[in-house]
Amino acid sequence: MSATSDANAVPKPQLSEWETLSALRTQLEADLFQTNKATLFQALDVAGVTKIVVTFDGYGDSGQIEDVQAQAGDGDVTMPGSVIEIMAAVWGQTEPERSTVSIAAAVESLAYDVLERTHCGWENNDGAYGNIVFDIAAHTITLDYNERYTATENHTHSF
Template sequence: MNHIQPLPALELALQPTTRMEQNKALLLETLKAAGAVHATVSYSGGGDEGSAESVEARGVDGTPIDLSGSVSQFVEHSHYADGRWQSAVAEEERPLDDALLDFAMEAVDAHHGGWENNDGGAGEVIFDCTSGSVRLEHRDYYTESIYTETTL
């Protein structure tokens, strides 16, 4: 039973941050109901490729929490028609692990767009069910060089 009030599809399509806030609340509520105190999505990449690597949730005593359930999410669908891109948001029931991965990667792309390019990066998206927050911990990788010139 979700206590989050759905917003009209048109309003959600115009406000991605509202859609993300709704999804965050639904994910945290579902994780907490499953007995999780936190969940972590890890990701990494480089050389123009990157993706989520793992998702896990833990209970108060550190035991793994089963993520095979489902959660309601507001999902944006885009398509090209009549010479322009069109999008709409629909509320859909999704597998919990997939919803966590998708939320995490959307957040990473929103705050660190292009993170997978060149030397890449890595990080974790941590869902804290106790505080009701989601934290993004990100590392950018880069190549450093030191230039010296010596006349002999």
């Protein structure tokens, strides 16, 4: 490059420490989600579970999982009682926090992760409701999300 083109180059702004840590955490969370999903799906497959259906509902700045159903084929089954290890990102740390949890707790954790990754604030105001389906054979998690809102229509007429 010539000295002229170097002099005309627009300098790239430096990322702040917070932006750098945030980017690292976002990437770590994405990686851990895939790892946790694979661990959970393997445990569910071994237990013979073919599908998990999680029902959620949120409104008024509060939200929760309403129901979790485990299925094997077309029938409902009891959630396996075994435990697995899942990992979570911790702000400012490059290594994740490891926890041994029940399969039911891991399902809830991934369900909340799916909601937060796609619709942060799903529990606020009029809220949202729906289902999260864990299809073990297809190795997918599908979110069916319904957002509530209040609409107002105003009509003013002068004659």
